[in-house]
Amino acid sequence: MAILPIRLFGDPVLRQQTRAVESVNNELKKLIGDMIETMRNAIGVGLAAPQVGYREQLFVVDISPLLDEIPEELRDNIPEQPMVLINPEITWESDEEEEFEEGCLSIPGIRELVIRPESVQLDYQDENMQEHTLAVDGILARVIQHEYDHLEGLLFTDHLSSFRRGILKRKLEGISQGKAEATYPVQSYS
């Protein structure tokens, strides 16, 4: 397995249209392994294919570093980690929303409060192309929605008010010019 450089804010690959995965061939198997290693090396809890330069509808999640923050009685509902989600589709979202501080491996050094539905339901396929339906809430729902956004060409900063975005403008421009201090390998577009 290999650690892949993470693409930074400003890279058009983060905004491109993604394509459905038809089968998990050896190349894609390797990519999935590399993405899990890259996520862990960066101490992230999720990583989507566009963040390492691919257009596949695929992301990986591993919230195990955050499990301590989840009440024990709720941990039974959490699937085994890490998770591989292929061709995900969110089919339901709750009316109840929640505010939570998010960061992104493609936007190092910025964390902001983002409002999202508290729980969602989704269909996806795993690395064996087995179909699953999953209802999630809490931290896992948060991470899944963030990664799902990446497959739609969206970043968490798109959810912020224009006021907050204005405050972050110079920092974001800096990142898109490669001025990012990350503890993991990154690749800027410029």
Ligand SMILES: [Zn+2]
């Ligand atoms: Zn992200």
